[in-house]
Amino acid sequence: MANHTDGHRIYAIGDIHGCLEDLEQVQENIRQDLQNRPHAHPVIVYLGDFIDRGADSRGVIDNLIAEDASTNNTHMLFGNHDEMLLTFLKDPSIPIRPNGPKVNKIHWLHELGGGAETLRSYGVDGATPDDPYAKHDAFGAALPDTHLQFFKNLERYVRLGSYLFVHAGINPDAALKDQTLDDLIWIRDPFLSSDKDHGFTVVHGHTPVNTVENHGNRIAIDTGAAFGRFLSCLVVEDAEQSLLTNDGLTPCPPL
Secondary structure (H helix, E strand, C coil), X not given: CCCCCCCCEEEEECCCCCCHHHHHHHHHHXXXXXXXXXXXXXEEEECCCCCCCCCCHHHHHXXXXXXXXXXXXXXXXXXXXXXXXXXXXXXXXXXXXXXXXXXXXXXXXXCCCCHHHHHHHCCCCCCCCCCCCCCHHHHHHHCCHHHHHHHHCCECEEEECCEEEECCCCCCCCCHHHCCHHHHHHCECECCCCCCCCCCEEEECCCCCCCCEECCCEEECCCCHHHCCCCCEEEEECCEEEEEECCEEEECCCC
């Protein structure tokens, strides 16, 4: 399958997870790349999981709201951690979602969920899964309405040219129109192990990898910024697939 981007240059950014400094560095790298290589139709796609685990989730959301307001060429996608925040606001007793996957049945405030770090970034300290109701009202009061609307308005996926950008992936046995929300923001297998030609190249985060993995039918770009690694930025422009680093562009060929 020949890749194309319908005349766009697309910058796709992996899971940020509250790592504001990493985000700002990637944004600066994009600005420098566009200055060095101007393009008439650049698009920036953020692949979701903006919050949790990192130190400054609130700062990340402030940044992205300002970024979205300053340009018409951004797409912000819905991640499972973004959903966990909305679930907590509705009912803090629910671990993740009532009809969700059979794995990861942990509470958002559990250390593996990372929600306590998010609450802390909004000035709400001491949240634990042992008493999820204790900080619920305080967090609801501390979360600006603009931030709540940001989470509610996130896109499920975006298709541009021969690429599909989505947080977790897709069910390889279902058509795009039949994908469930759980598929789009939670799936691992059978998506990760599938070598199927989906009819588009899927660019996704969600499942951390040590370095960006280009499998041909999918490209995984969550490189674990919240785990002390780095935030990746994939650049696709027609048939070209590259990584944008602090040192500039490097090729991103299939494995």
